[in-house]
Amino acid sequence: MLTGSKSTFKVRQMLPDIKERMLSQSGTNARSRDVFGLRCLPGELVLQRVAMVRKKLTAREGRGWLSGTLFCTHFRVAFVPQDAPKPDDNAEPVLLGDHDVALASIEKVVVVGPNRTKLVTPNSSLKFTPEELVLYCRDLRVVCFLFDRLTPDPQVIEMTHTIAKTYQPLKPGSVLSFQNAALGSVELKQFLSNRRRDAHMNWYESTSDLEQEVERCGASGWRVSSVNERFEMSTSLPRFIVVPQKVLDTELKKSFAHFNDGRIPRWCWRHPRGSDLLRMSSFQNNIYHEKDDIRNLELILFGSHSSLCVVVELGEELPSPADIQLAHGRLRSLCLGDISTSVTVPDDKWLSTLEGTHWLDYTRACLKKASEVACLLRSGHMTVALQEADDRDMSCVVSSLVQVMCDPHCRNLLGFQSLVQKEWVTAGHRFYSRINYHRDNDKEEAPVFLLFLDCVWQLWSQYPSRFQLTDDFLLALHDSTHLPLFSSFLGNCQRERCRRSQNLGQTYTPVNGWRDASEPPDPPLPSVWDWSLQCSKQRRGRFTQPVSGTPPLQPVINGNLNSDLDANRLTDAIPGSVFLLSRGIFSCPANLLPWRSGGTSGVYRKSHRRAPSSENVPGLERLIKAWSLTEVPAVHTFNSGLHGPVDPYQPLIPLLMGPCVGLWRECYHRGALHAEVCLQAFSHPTPADSAHPLERLCQEVQQLRDKLAQAALDSQPDSLARKTAAGPRRDANSNQTTDNNATFLFAASGPPRGGGVAKGAAAPPTPLNHNSGRAPRPTSAASRGVNANRHTFLFGHAPAAQTRPNAKADKSGDASDDS
Numbered sequence: 001m002l003t004g005s006k007s008t009f010k011v012r013q014m015l016p017d018i019k020e021r022m023l024s025q026s027g028t029n030a031r032s033r034d035v036f037g038l039r040c041l042p043g044e045l046v047l048q049r050v051a052m053v054r055k056k057l058t059a060r061e062g063r064g065w066l067s068g069t070l071f072c073t074h075f076r077v078a079f080v081p082q083d084a085p086k087p088d089d090n091a092e093p094v095l096l097g098d099h100d101v102a103l104a105s106i107e108k109v110v111v112v113g114p115n116r117t118k119l120v121t122p123n124s125s126l127k128f129t130p131e132e133l134v135l136y137c138r139d140l141r142v143v144c145f146l147f148d149r150l151t152p153d154p155q156v157i158e159m160t161h162t163i164a165k166t167y168q169p170l171k172p173g174s175v176l177s178f179q180n181a182a183l184g185s186v187e188l189k190q191f192l193s194n195r196r197r198d199a200h201m202n203w204y205e206s207t208s209d210l211e212q213e214v215e216r217c218g219a220s221g222w223r224v225s226s227v228n229e230r231f232e233m234s235t236s237l238p239r240f241i242v243v244p245q246k247v248l249d250t251e252l253k254k255s256f257a258h259f260n261d262g263r264i265p266r267w268c269w270r271h272p273r274g275s276d277l278l279r280m281s282s283f284q285n286n287i288y289h290e291k292d293d294i295r296n297l298e299l300i301l302f303g304s305h306s307s308l309c310v311v312v313e314l315g316e317e318l319p320s321p322a323d324i325q326l327a328h329g330r331l332r333s334l335c336l337g338d339i340s341t342s343v344t345v346p347d348d349k350w351l352s353t354l355e356g357t358h359w360l361d362y363t364r365a366c367l368k369k370a371s372e373v374a375c376l377l378r379s380g381h382m383t384v385a386l387q388e389a390d391d392r393d394m395s396c397v398v399s400s401l402v403q404v405m406c407d408p409h410c411r412n413l414l415g416f417q418s419l420v421q422k423e424w425v426t427a428g429h430r431f432y433s434r435i436n437y438h439r440d441n442d443k444e445e446a447p448v449f450l451l452f453l454d455c456v457w458q459l460w461s462q463y464p465s466r467f468q469l470t471d472d473f474l475l476a477l478h479d480s481t482h483l484p485l486f487s488s489f490l491g492n493c494q495r496e497r498c499r500r501s502q503n504l505g506q507t508y509t510p511v512n513g514w515r516d517a518s519e520p521p522d523p524p525l526p527s528v529w530d531w532s533l534q535c536s537k538q539r540r541g542r543f544t545q546p547v548s549g550t551p552p553l554q555p556v557i558n559g560n561l562n563s564d565l566d567a568n569r570l571t572d573a574i575p576g577s578v579f580l581l582s583r584g585i586f587s588c589p590a591n592l593l594p595w596r597s598g599g600t601s602g603v604y605r606k607s608h609r610r611a612p613s614s615e616n617v618p619g620l621e622r623l624i625k626a627w628s629l630t631e632v633p634a635v636h637t638f639n640s641g642l643h644g645p646v647d648p649y650q651p652l653i654p655l656l657m658g659p660c661v662g663l664w665r666e667c668y669h670r671g672a673l674h675a676e677v678c679l680q681a682f683s684h685p686t687p688a689d690s691a692h693p694l695e696r697l698c699q700e701v702q703q704l705r706d707k708l709a710q711a712a713l714d715s716q717p718d719s720l721a722r723k724t725a726a727g728p729r730r731d732a733n734s735n736q737t738t739d740n741n742a743t744f745l746f747a748a749s750g751p752p753r754g755g756g757v758a759k760g761a762a763a764p765p766t767p768l769n770h771n772s773g774r775a776p777r778p779t780s781a782a783s784r785g786v787n788a789n790r791h792t793f794l795f796g797h798a799p800a801a802q803t804r805p806n807a808k809a810d811k812s813g814d815a816s817d818d819s
Contacts, residue, residue, distance in 0.1 A: 034086070034087045036049055036069070036071070037069060037080050037084075037087075038069075038071050038078055038080055038087075039087035039093070039094075039097075040073070041075065041093045041095065041188055042093060042187030042188045042190075042191055043186065043187045043188050044073050044074070044075055044188075045073055045074045046071055046072075046073050047072050047073060047074060047162050047166065048071070048072040048155075048158055048159045048162040048163075049069060049070070049071050049072075050069065050070045050147070050151060050155050050156065050159045051069045051151070052067070052069075052147075052148035052150060052151050053067070053068060053069060053070040053079070053145050053146065053147055053148065053151070054066065054067050054068075054145070054146040054148070055068065055079050055099060055143070055144070055145055055146075056144040056145075056146065058670050058671075059670070060666060060670060065146065066079075066081050066082075066099075067081070067082045068080050068081040068082045068084070068099075069082075070145055070159065072159060072162045072163050072166065074103075074166060075102065075103060076095075076096060076100050076101060076102050076103055077100065077101045077103065077106070077135065077143075077163060078097065078099070078100045079097075079099040079100065079145070080099075081099065092532065092533075093188075093191065093533075094532075094533065094534065094535070094536065095485065095533055095534055096534060096535075097536065098536055098538075098539065101135055101137060101141070101143055102483050102485070103163075103166055103167040104167070104437075104482075104483055104484050104485070105137045105138050105139055105479075105482045105483055106135050106136070106137055106138075106163075106167040107136050107137060107138045108135075108136040109121075109133070109134075109135060109136075109160070109163055109164045109167070110133075110134040110135075110136065111126070111130035111132065111133055111134070111160055112130065112131055112132035112133075112134065113128040113129065113130055113131055114128065114131070116128070120160055120161075120164045121164060122164050122165045124161075124164065126157055126160065126161075129153045129156055129157065130147065130156055130157070130160055131146065131147060132144060132145065132146050132147070133145040133147070133159070133160060133163075135163075136336060136671075137482070137671075138482040139478060139479045139481075139482045140332065140335060140336065140667060140668055140670065140671055141479070141670060141671050142336065142670075142671025142672075143671075192525065192526055195526050195530055195533070197527065198414070198529060200414055201414050201417055201418055201421075201529065202418040202421070202422070203418075203421055204238070204418070204421050204422045204425075204426045205238075205239075205426065205494075206240070207224045207226065207240050210224045210240050210242055211224050213422070214242060214267075216409075217269060217270040218270060218272070219242070219267065219270040219276065219304070220304070221244060221245055221246075221303065221304020222242050222243065222244060222245060222267050222270075222276075222303075222304055223242070223243065223244070223245045224240050224241075224242055225240065225241055225242070225243045225249055225252060226239070226240055226249075227241070227249045227252050227253060228240070228241060231494075231495045233253060233256045233262050234256060234261060234262030234263060234264075235261075235262075235493065235495050236261050236262075236263065236392065236428040236492070236493045236495070237262065237263055237266075237427075237428060237493075237494075238426040238427065238428070238494045239494060239498075241264075241266040241267075242266055242267035242268075243266060243267065243300060244299055244300060244303055244304050245304065246299055246304070247296060247299050247300060251292065251296045252264070252296065252300075254290075254292065254293050254296060255293065255296055255297055255300065257284065258283060258284050258293065258297065259280060259281045259282070259283060259284060260281040260282050260283075260284060260389065260390055260391070261281060261390060261391075263279075263280060263281035263390070263391045263392075263428075264280060264300065265278045265279070265280035265297075265300045265301055265385055266278060266279060266280070267303075268399050268403075268422075268423065269399070269402070269403050269407070271377040271378065271380070271406060271649070272649050273377075273378065273379070273380030273381070274380045274381050275376070275377040275378075275379065275380055275381065275382050275383070275384060276303045276304070276382075276383045276384070277373070277377060277384055277386070277399060277402060277403075278301070278303070278383060278384065278385040278386065279385070279386050279391055279395050279399055279427070280385055280386070280387055280391060281387070281388060281389065281390055281391035282387060282388070282389045282390075301383060301385060301578070302383055303383040307381070307382075307577075308381065308382040308383065308577055308579070309382065309383045309384075309385060309577070309578045309579070310376055310382060310383070310384050310385070310578075310579045310580075310581055310586075311385050311387055311578060311579070311580050311581070312369075312372075312373055312376075312384060312385065312386050312387065312398075312581045312582075313387055313580065313581070313582040314369065314386060314387065314388045314394045314395060314398060315388060315389055315394075316582055316583055317365060317369060317582070317583055317584075318362075318365055318366060318369060318394045318397075318398075319358075319362045319365065319394075321393055321434070321444075321446030321448060322446065323358070323362065324362060324446045324447060324448055324451055325445055325446040325447065326358075327357050327358045327359040327362055328359065328446075328447050328450065328451075330356070330357035330358075330359070331354075331357045331359045331668060334350070334353055334354060334357060335668050335669055335671070335672050336671060336672065347697070354663065359454075360661050360663070362451060363451065363454055363455055363458060363661055364656045364661050366394075366397050366398065366401065366451065366452075366455050367401065367455055367458060367459075367654050367656060367661075368656055369398055370397075370398050370401035370402050370405060370455075371405070371651070371653050371654065372581070372584070373386070373398060373402050374402050374405045374406050374651035374653070375651065375653075376581075377402065377406065378406070378650075378651055386398055386399055391428075392427075392428050392429055392430055393429070393430075393434075393446070393448050394448070396423050396424050396427060396429050396448070396449075396452070397448065397451065397452045397455070399423050400419055400420070400423045400424070400452060401452070401455055401456070401459075403419055403423075404416070404419070404456060404459060404652075405459065405651045405652045405653070406649055406651050406652075407649070408466070408649070411466060411467045411468060411469065411547075412468040412469065412547075413468055413469045413473065413543060413544050416469055417529050421488075421529075424449065425488050425494075426494050428492065428493040428494065429448070429449070429492075430444070430492040430493075431449070431481075431488070431489040431490070431491065431492065432489070432490055432491055432492045432496070433445070433492055434446050434447065434448055434449065435447070435449075435481060435482070435489060437484040437489075437490070449481060450478060450481065453474055453477060453478050454664055454667075456474060457471060457474050457664050457667075458654060458661055458662075459652055459654055460474070461662065462652075462654050462655065462660070463652050463654075464545075465547065465548075466547070466652060467545075467547065468544050468545060468546075468547045469543060469544060469545075470542060470543060470544060470545050471666060472539070472542040472543055473542075473543040473544070474667075475666055475667055476531070476534070476535060476539070476543070477528070478667055480528050480534065481528075485525060485526075486525060486526060486527060486528040486530075487500070487525045487526065487527055487528075488527050488528040488529070489528065490525065531543070
């Protein structure tokens with residue numbers, strides 16, 4: 001058996017020979033090649049290879065074990081199944097196969113021996129031969145490999161040490177050095193430089209892209225401004241922004257100094273009813289102002305033709321980046337356990353510990369705030385401005401969620417990608433700092449984008465039939481954020497990406513003149529939306545699902561309200577009024593700008609009177625509630641689907657009660673079983689048919705529910721049983737919740753009937769499409785009629801209609817239901 005030092009010395013001796021052999025096989029073209037059965041990337045170097053290895057499959061992959069060969073290159077840990085088809089040399093390379101793990105995404109390497117586990121570091125020495133190799137990834141995956149007993153011990157030890165030494169970053173802040181090592185070959189540079197962008201996707205990098213979006217939304221009173229084309233006004237804003245037509249660029253330049261980092265109010269999206277969504281940072285204090293500055297700012301805030309403006313404060317109700325980072329770290333520890341102490345949370349305390357992470361609370365808070373903003377925009381003829389201190393974190397989350405809720409285009413694959421490109425990539429979200437690829441700025445690290453993906457998954461789980469994209473796509477995007485290989489995430493703003501993409505071969509200074517650049521340009525990196533470079537064709541086919549077509553956007557001309565709404569509802573609000581929405585309460589600040597009254601702290605003076613309830617602004621309150629009274633909601637039954645008129649732009653208001661917001665199990669819990677096996681130091685493979693204790697608990701709860709539902713059906717009359725099996729009528733949306741941080745801004749109308757569900761209350765549509773890859777649900781008559789698709793706290797299935805408490809209550813509602 002080799003010690004750690006001898007093994008390291010032997011690996012170093014082998015590297016020159018392996019490198020020379022690989023280079024001789026690489027050739028000069030940019031196509032993949034077959035090396036020992038592995039389809040290598042152009043210029044990829046195989047460092048170590050071990051045959052007779054078995055990989056443990058997850059529940060999503062079908063469980064069990066898969067035999068094959070394990071490779072370690074300078075870019076990835078690759079696993080080639082034994083029965084895999086022969087690689088096609090003419091096919092385009094794929095960065096990561098279905099069984100591959102990028103070295104950059106590995107967080108810990110753990111080996112399992114006889115009744116013991118060990119965390120392997122680059123300087124570790126092994127005194128036993130590993131039987132299992134477990135890779136803990138930053139994307140919450142846990143990949144487990146089992147070595148065969150016939151595999152020579154030196155090969156096992158060399159493979160372990162090679163992975164442990166290769167996945168570690170060279171030095172803090174050396175992410176670019178890693179990219180040059182992983183993607184810096186001449187062949188791969190040539191291949192990546194020829195990658196073409198998707199022409200059907202809006203990239204929001206030119207004036208024509210923004211004009212296309214303005215035209216799509218029907219925002220006739222807005223224009224694209226190039227005032228920040230050279231990033232002189234604001235380094236974090238994109239080159240082109242959308243502003244009202246009545247504001248000239250010369251007047252617009254005076255407003256940048258009055259906002260943090262120059263992030264002035266700018267247009268994001270328009271609702272078909274005429275409301276506009278803006279984003280802006282907080283006001284700068286103690287800045288000299290002129291009378292024209294105030295007039296220009298008011299013109300921007302009130303938009304093209306709106307007479308009302310609601311400023312929504314995001315900092316007081318939503319979590320901070322530090323809170324998100326702490327909650328995500330607790331969630332990781334809960335799902336994967338503590339490797340260093342070999343401690344796991346007991347099963348009877350798992351759910352309470354999950355609530356203690358506050359991750360689900362933060363998800364509810366983001367969805368609740370986005371629901372409030374969506375209801376405001378649905379009212380029509382107003383401007384809603386999202387205000388955050390720096391306008392680069394939670395404003396990205398809320399503005400994106402609002403558009404996902406209200407715009408069917410953003411629920412398509414290309415539309416969602418364009419939405420992320422607009423509200424996150426070009427808008428200046430600090431991806432490079434928040435993801436912390438370089439591992440040297442932990443204070444700035446916060447998975448804000450992952451929280452947004454979780455919120456989108458919550459909407460998808462409640463309204464799967466309204467989304468073209470699937471949870472497979474969300475999971476692939478979640479995993480891609482942990483790879484420092486895509487230009488979309490390797491920058492804090494558009495300015496940084498433009499500088500990295502330019503080939504600065506020479507630099508000019510007044511003293512030295514033109515001189516050659518001291519540092520070589522960065523390798524041309526692809527966009528994260530280049531899925532053919534990342535995923536196989538089979539996996540890309542699971543990114544979308546068929547969805548019913550939606551009519552094109554038909555914006556209301558000049559922001560006129562629906563004819564069903566009473567125009568007098570606006571008379572209570574004085575034209576040009578500004579309302580402040582904070583902590584779910586509307587208030588009417590006496591002064592719009594802080595410098596009018598000499599304020600020196602905060603956005604508005606703390607001495608301003610805040611309305612104790614929204615009754616102080618009855619005109620605005622009635623306007624917001626009016627749509628729920630005048631619109632005819634769609635009627636949904638479980639067996640018959642949707643009936644009646646459906647408004648495709650009606651907001652997808654989610655249910656936020658505790659059981660309705662579940663854990664994204666396919667993402668966070670996919671490696672929990674592997675982690676538990678590793679922590680308990682099991683030296684033999686777990687049976688393929690074994691399930692996690694949490695899975696068994698949920699199955700037992702579902703079985704009890706099915707038995708109770710069957711017993712209730714047997715005890716009811718035939719007519720009532722048929723009615724219950726068909727399911728009560730439900731609306732397409734519901735914003736009636738009770739407690740557990742689930743109170744919406746507006747309650748549903750109508751009193752409760754006979755102890756049942758209040759009239760007008762509704763549950764989200766029952767899933768009509770099951771292309772998510774989950775385990776099939778019970779198909780018994782009881783489960784279909786009563787308890788199918790109910791929410792469980794862990795798995796977050798879509799809720800179904802609730803059974804009524806007694807037959808008397810059912811009979812009392814027959815007349816109204818049948819009518």
